Amino acid sequence: MAGSAPLSGPSGGVALVASGSARAEQQISNDQLGERVETNDEWIRTRTGIQTRRICGPGQTLSSLSAEAGRQAIAMAGWEADSLDLVLLATSTPDDLFGSAPKVQALLGARQAVAFDLTAACSGFLFALITASQFLRTGAMRRVLVIGADQLSSWVDWDDRRSCVLFGDGAGALALEACPNESNGLLGFQMRTDGSRGECLNLPQTAQRSPLVGETSHQQGHYDPIRMNGQEVYKFAVREVxxxxxxxxxxxxxxxxxxDWLLLHQANQRILDAVADRFAIPHSQVLSNLANYGNTSASTIPLMLDEAVRDGRIQPGHRIASSGFGAGLSWGAALLRWQGPS
Structure with a gap:
């Protein structure tokens, strides 16, 4: 049910060195969505805070977005791709059901890195960050690239006006490096899962079987669109986060x-504001780009982080309280200290 960690690892710390992000090419406004389903800009904005979302264009894939975000992070860090020990991709929408991290590793030219996917939906990036940190803190690895990316447009029912207004595509990356304990950038974390509530938000296999041989049958490999009980997910988030x-x-x-900054999964502006109010954190210290991207699942936190690093809001030494939450149901939180490239 729960997991937590002390403030520093047994062998060392984790430095948050550099960030990167990639944006889907196509942009769809609320009014444009209103041309397809019965909705409008005011209805969407007042309930979610979303004004537009980005959708992958022709030729863009989950892997290509992930690789672009990774390249930017590696460039900011001043690293060679061959110096990476691990490429960890948090995604629920891989191009290949067997995993897209190896493809991303190849696109990056990170020949020395092991690569694998981690699936935890909207909590995925934080869970991947925490997972990667364990390899660094024990001394097993020195440099890690954590990528959060999702292409939810592939799995949305674009005729369901309750859910199609929420989601978009994107990718963000964070370069991590082993460091002395006194420079540690992962100051603490918490993780939770409650599978009994998983049907509030899921992307289930289609319940369809086909004859195989004789009396036997097999499950067809297809999935339904995203299913969400919006009211229950909202109540879950404002209570658990x-x-x-x-x-x-x-x-x-x-x-x-x-x-210094509150950085939450970008799901709904009302959730972000409610959490800030609970801790009396000024809204000016709440990082939000939800209006421009919608909910991009595992990519929302690193995409927002990269934006704030590159425009100068996040400075070395700043403390960032972050939380991811969503399907599973799973949720987590981490207290981060940004270091930046040396």
Whole structure:
């Protein structure tokens, strides 16, 4: 049900060195969606905060977006791709059901790196960041690239006006490096899962079987579109996210006024504002680009992080309280300290 970690690892710390991101080519406004389903800009904006979303164009894939985000992070860090030990891709929408991380590794030219996917939907990036940190803190690896990417447009029912307004495509990446404990950038974390509530948000296999031989049959390999109980997911988020952040801050002896930025999964602006209000964090310290991208699942946190790093809002030494939450149901939180490239 739960997992947590002390403030520093047994052998060393984790430095948050560099970031990158990639944006899908096509942009679809609320009014444009209103040409397909019964909705409008005011209805979407007032309920979600979303104004437009980005959708992969012809020739763009989950792997190509991921590789572009990774290249940017590697370039910011000043690394050679061959110096990477691990490429960890958080995604629920791989190009290949067997995993897209190896393809991304090849596109990056990271020949020395092992690569694999991690699936935890909207919590995926934080879960991947926490997973990658364990290899660094034990000394097993030195440099890791964590990528969060999703192409949800492939799995949305674009005729369902309740859900099609929410989602988009994108990718973000974070370069991590082993460092001394005193420079540690992952100050603490919490992780939770409650599979009994998983049907509130899922992307299930189609319940379709076909004859095989004699009396036997087999499951056809197809999936239904995304299914979501929006009301239940909203109630889950506004209840569980503040709770897990409170636990994290208590365990790290951190007060809300010591946080420079609140960086949450970009699902709904009302959720972001409600969590900030719970901790009396000014809305000016809440990082949000939801209006321009919609919910891009595992990519929302690193995409927003990269945007804030590149425009100068996030500076070395800043403390960032972050939380991812969504399908599973799963949720997690991490207290981060940005270091930047040396």
């Amino acid at each position: 503040p709770a897990i952040l409170k636990t994290l801050l208590t365990e790290t002896a951190t007060s809300a006024d010591q946080i």
